[in-house]
Amino acid sequence: MTRVTAADLAVARKVLQTEAAAILALVDRLDDRFDHAVRLLLDCRGRVIVTGMGKSGLVSRKIAATLASTGTPAFFLHPAEAVHGDLGVIQGDDVVVALSNSGETGELVRLLETIKRLGARLVTICGNPASTLAQASDVALDCHVSEEACPLNLMPTASTTAALALGDALAMTVLVAKGFREEDFANLHPGGKLGKRLMRVGQLMTSGDKVPTVSPQTSIEDVVGEMSRQGLGMTCVVDDGRLAGVITDGDLRRYMRASVNLAGRTAGDIMTRNPVTIGRGMLAVEALRILEQRKITSIVVVDDQKRVEGVVHLHDLWRTQMF
Numbered sequence: 206m207t208r209v210t211a212a213d214l215a216v217a218r219k220v221l222q223t224e225a226a227a228i229l230a231l232v233d234r235l236d237d238r239f240d241h242a243v244r245l246l247l248d249c250r251g252r253v254i255v256t257g258m259g260k261s262g263l264v265s266r267k268i269a270a271t272l273a274s275t276g277t278p279a280f281f282l283h284p285a286e287a288v289h290g291d292l293g294v295i296q297g298d299d300v301v302v303a304l305s306n307s308g309e310t311g312e313l314v315r316l317l318e319t320i321k322r323l324g325a326r327l328v329t330i331c332g333n334p335a336s337t338l339a340q341a342s343d344v345a346l347d348c349h350v351s352e353e354a355c356p357l358n359l360m361p362t363a364s365t366t367a368a369l370a371l372g373d374a375l376a377m378t379v380l381v382a383k384g385f386r387e388e389d390f391a392n393l394h395p396g397g398k399l400g401k402r403l404m405r406v407g408q409l410m411t412s413g414d415k416v417p418t419v420s421p422q423t424s425i426e427d428v429v430g431e432m433s434r435q436g437l438g439m440t441c442v443v444d445d446g447r448l449a450g451v452i453t454d455g456d457l458r459r460y461m462r463a464s465v466n467l468a469g470r471t472a473g474d475i476m477t478r479n480p481v482t483i484g485r486g487m488l489a490v491e492a493l494r495i496l497e498q499r500k501i502t503s504i505v506v507v508d509d510q511k512r513v514e515g516v517v518h519l520h521d522l523w524r525t526q527m528f
Contacts, residue, residue, distance in 0.1 A: 216356065223354040227363040228370045234347050239375070241344040242328045246277060246379045249326075250298040253279035256287070257304035258312050260361040261368065265304050268372035275380045284312035292316075297324040304372075305329070306348070306364045308336020317341050330368050346371060406492050407485030409522065410506050410515030411437065418443050418513065419452075421473030428452055428472050437518050439503050442476045447511040450476030453501075482507045485514055492517050 246253060253272055257265035265281050272279035282294060282301075295301065301320055303313050308331040320327050321341070329342040332349035339345035348371050354362035417435035419428050421444050432440050432454065439453040456475060460467060467475075482505045483492055496504060496519060503518040 219356075220354040220362065223352060224363045224366040227350040227354075227367040230350070231348070231367060231371055231374075235374070238344050238346060239378075242346060242375060243378050243382060245300050245326050245328060245343065246272075246375070247382055249277075249300045251278075251296050251300070251325075253277055253300050253302060254282045254295060254325075255279060255302045255304070255372075256282045256284050256313065256316070258284055258310050260365045261304040261306065261310070264365050264369045264372065265302075267369060268302065268304075268376065271373060271376045272379070275376060276383060276385050277376070277379055284310070284316055288312065288315050292319050295319060295323055295325055299323075299325045300328060301325055302328045302330065302372075302375075303338055303342075304331070304368055305336075305338055306332040306361060306368070308333040308338040310338070313338055330371055332364055346375075404489045405485065406483060406487045406489060406506055406517055407515070409489055410485065410517045411521060412506075412515035416513060416516050417441060419472045420444065421449055421471060421476070423472040425457075425467045425470050425472070425475070429457070437503055437516055439516070440472075441505055441513050441516070442472045443513060444473075448480070448482065448505060448507055448513050449473070450478045451480045451505060452476050453503075480505060482511075483517070484508070489517075489522060493519075493522055 253269070255265040255269040255272070256262075262281075262283065269279045269281040282291060284303075287295075295316075301316070303316070305313050308329065314337050317327075317338070327342045329338045329345045330348050331339050331345065332347075333339060334345055334347050334349075348364070348368050350363040350367055352358055353360060353364060354366075415435060417431050417437055417440035419431050419440050419442055421442055423431070423442075428440060432438065432452070439451055441448055442450040442452060450473075452472060452475060456477065460475060481495065481499060481501070483495065485506050485508075492504065496502065496517075503516050505513060506515040506517060508514055
C-alpha cells in the first residue's frame with residue numbers, strides 16, 4: 206500500500222489553511238449589505254430560490270436545504286433547466302439567491318430579465334462585485350478569495366468553501382432573527398438521529414397500564430409487587446386521581462438500611478411527596494438533562510391537573526438510540 210508522504214501532508218495542510226483563510230476573510234466584509242440580505246429573507250412572503258451552476262450549484266443545494274430545515278421555505282433551482290421551462294416557479298414575492306464566483310455565469314445572467322420583470326428580489330453571493338450579476342442585484346455579498354486551495358489555482362475550492370460558509374452565516378442569522386427554537390427544529394426533523402434527539406416526551410414515555418401505580422393506602426408488600434411487575438424501579442402514588450408522590454427502589458433500600466420496620470406501613474408513609482414532574486410536550490433531550498442533573502432514573506409525566514400520564518425512564522431514551 207502506498208504510504209502518505211510528508212509532501213502529501215504538506216499539500217493537505219496548505220489546502221486547509223487556504224480555505225480557513227478564505228472563510229476568515231469574510232468576517233470583516235459583513236456590513237450593511239449582509240444586513241440587507243437578511244432583511245430580504247425575513248420579509249420574503251414567497252419562497253427563497255437558491256440557484257447556481259456547477260460547483261456553485263452544489264453549494265446552492267446545501268444552502269437551500271439549510272434554509273428549508275430551519276423554517277425558511279426554500280428550494281434549489283437549476284439555472285439551465287430554468288431557461289428550458291422551469292422559470293414558472295419564480296414568482297414576484299420570491300427572493301432569488303444566486304451563487305457565481307465570476308458573477309458572469311451565462312445561465313444565471315439569462316435569468317435576470319425574468320427576475321426583474323416579475324419583481325422578485327435578487328441576492329447574489331459572488332467573487333466579483335463589478336460583475337453583471339452583482340450590479341443587477343438588490344444586494345450583492347462579496348465572496349471573493351485571494352487564491353483557490355487547488356495547487357493549480359484552478360479548481361473551485363476556497364471559493365466554494367467561502368460561499369458555503371457565507372450561506373450558512375446568512376441562514377443562521379435568519380434563524381436567530383426568527384426566534385427559531387429547538388421545538389421548531391423538532392417539528393421539521395421527525396426522522397433520523399436528530400429527529401430522535403428532539404422527540405417529545407409524550408412519544409417516548411411508558412403509559413397506560415404499564416405505568417406502576419398504587420394508592421397511599423397500599424401496603425408496602427403490594428408496593429413491592431407493583432414495582433416488580435412493571436419493572437421501572439419505581440411506582441407512582443396516586444390519590445384522588447392526582448399524583449401524591451413516588452416510591453423508588455432507592456427509597457425502599459434506604460428504609461431497610463436504616464432498620465425501619467416496614468410492617469404495617471403504607472405507600473403514603475414512605476413516599477417522596479411533591480416529586481419532580483414534567484409535561485408530555487417537553488423535548489426528550491431536556492428530560493434527559495433533568496434526569497442527569499437530579500441523578501434519577503425516571504420521572505413522572507403529568508398534565509396541568511397533576512394527573513399521571515406516563516413515566517419516562519432512561520431505558521425509554523436509550524432504546525430509541527437517540528444518544
